Amino acid sequence: MSSRVCKTCGGSDIDVDQARGSAVCTGCGSVLEDNIIVSEVQFVEGSGGVSSAVGQFVSADGPVKAPLLGSGFHTSVGKESRAQTLQGGKRQIQQLGSQLQLNQHCLDTAFNFFKMVVSKHLTRGRKTEHVIAACLYLVCRTEGTPHMLLDLSDLLQVNVYILGKTFLLLARELCINAPAIDPCLYIPRFAHLMEFGMKTHEVSMTALRLVQRMKRDWMHTGRRPSGLCGAALLVAARMHKFRRTVKDVISVVKVCQTTLRKRLTEFEDTPTSQLTIDEFMKVDLEQECDPPSFTAGQHKVKMQQLEHELARKLDEVEGEISCYKDEIETELEKSRPKLRGIYAAYAKEIDPDDVEVSSQASEPEVPEVEDADLQAAAQHLTQNFLCEVIQEEEGRGKKPDDGKQEAGSDTMEAGSDNMGAGPYRQAAPLAVILGKLPIAAGLSLQQTFQTFTESDQGEKPDDEQSESGELDLKDIDDQEIDKYILNDREVEVKTELWMKQNAEYLKEQKEKEERIKKEKEQGTYKEKPKKSKKKKEQIQALTAGEAIERMLEKKKISSKINYDVLRDLNSRGTGGVEGSSPSRETSDPPDTASTTRRRLNRRRRRKTSDANRELATTTSIMGKRVRLLLSSTSKKKKTDVQAENTVTMTTETSSEVTTKLEPDRSSAPSVPTTVVEEEEEEEEVEEECVSALQLVGDYGCEEEDVF
């Protein structure tokens, strides 16, 4: 209220009384205003003496139901759309969330996220399903529930990476930092699914310890947490004497066999795997391991380096090696029976050949073969220290190394026994070679990097020199370019081949063109010719029927409806259709106009009898919808419908249809169309049954027999 000046006396001291609703000048006493609009809460006495406040509660984002005056029309439309979006979103959240068994608090949080997303216009261009799933997953992550993105994608039948993309985007835009996934969260959930009975808790505890151990051994970075959980649970189950196969575990955990086996192998490589069950439960090893991929990478690099060095050295000392070869052969012949298992096979093949093999082109097997050779040679020349060094470095690698160590230790003893004075001198240079190798292997990676950078830099100046400033032709060799273009003969051959290969596609294109030509002549050429044909049929039908037809057509386009299944379901009729939402998605499209007309005629008759039955069944969507319709049309034609048998219903059905359509159209747009469509689907389902009934010419009991 602006303090105004009194007109009579000019005084600015004005007293405003809210209760009376008047403004009075205190100077001269003249009343300036009467009946001021008051913004106070008023109370009314209701029945029984209860006093309640006057007015309506209008929420900021709720649906605006209060009818506005004509001037406010635009704003109401805009708000209604937003409100509808939010409502629809809320519904979907509730649906999806209940399938995931999330509590109400989580669902509310998810709805809040959704509201934020909508206000930031991030739903544009994205399927609402995806956005909702992402909101729900955000909630799961912030609350720490054991739900995986995979679960959501299972429910929605959407690729998990697509959902992941949406989720990442939303998290970034809403600045929500979801805490990292801890595999420990999933253990109780998976353990429960694997049915350990009374011992579920113990097995979970063991599995938890295993997972924590895996974390310390750096097996969990970059890996899906479910894979680790699967491996841990499998081991824990075995530890507690439950027979769970890999297949059981993978069906629960949703990873593939290969992954599980790989995790198990990696875990086997850690020193923890060597402990017994009791030891494991009590002791926690201090040392930690490198992550398996890192180790594998290092191993590879080291092998390559060893190879390089060996290749170089071997070229230099080839002569000496032939002597060693003989030496080695004799020694190995003596010690052969001591090598175990696979290594026996290895040893036989290795000795004469691998010296030459090692200097050849690198293969992944060659480094391992070389190692065996190195070890054999080193052992025979009793350079224990060197052997140990080499073994240590390779012992970090994969499984076969463990085997090698065992074989190595055996042959070492043999070698030391067979040591003679002669080989010592010759051994010395080899020992020198071997002595250098560990150092080479121990070279920091930077050296390799440096060689790479040098080679790179060497190439670059050449490239720059050949770069020319001109737009075309300077360094482009025309002759070479000509090679890229086929000559005439080749073109013919290729044309033939290409035509043959793409014959189908070319045929399709031709047919399409012809079709377009025809339609152009007919004057009915449209962008999508198929649909136009259908619309011609509608024109032939009755006016009301045409409207329904159009809606039927629209429904037909939906890809979520499996019409074939619906036809099969017809024998079961509405029982199957009512049951659940998937079954509801079946509908029989009209094949020709005539059948649709007949269908329309029978519609009314069918409807009420079916409706009666449906009213009896509970919680059926169809039932509710039909009930809705029924309530709106019951007053009008119910009595008439029941009596009739013949096709003379046509006029009545058409009038009923129109009357039915009108009240539907008057209310909010979306609901009745779906209702009508539901009804249509339902009636189409009863098609076959209707015809049978018509033959019999009776209602009620006959229908129930059929169903």
Next chain:
Amino acid sequence: MDSSNDEALDIIITNVVATFRTRCHLNLRTIALEGTNVIYKPEGGKVLMKLRKPRITASIWSSGKIICTGATSEDDAKRGARRLARILQKLGFKVRFSAFKVVNVLAVCSMPFAIQLIDFTKKNRPIASYEPELHPAATYRIKHIKATVQVFSTGSITVTGPNVQNVATAVEEIYPLLFEVQRPRCK
């Protein structure tokens, strides 16, 4: 290349993507029938042509827009693009080489140490994101130079950016962050 550290970090450029226009309509069928090393893709409406000398693959559309991928340096990409234009010229189209632009550069680099991804993500919260369910690497997006770095736990990183200079800057920027969260080598 990386002067701010003691050891030289090796940044290897593995892919350069560039686009250019020929400013004339191209008949894909002619190209498909008369060129060697071409694949016609009717569903995509394009022709793939593979060159040998700068090893690149080009997607050619009938509107005259061409995308070259597979080059190992920006200059290579330009040369390859020019070669391609020359080939099309010889096939009879009135080609003009215009609007050449390098769109994307992909490089890999390997750190001499392993990285703790979870700590890395925690420290660089909104900029870095790590979803082990989706991808084994943590993604770090540097907005001001428009580069994306994917960090793997083994210490290798892949950097994508609009040009080679940005990529180098990105590596320099991220190195100290990675150094902080490196995993001490055991044994």
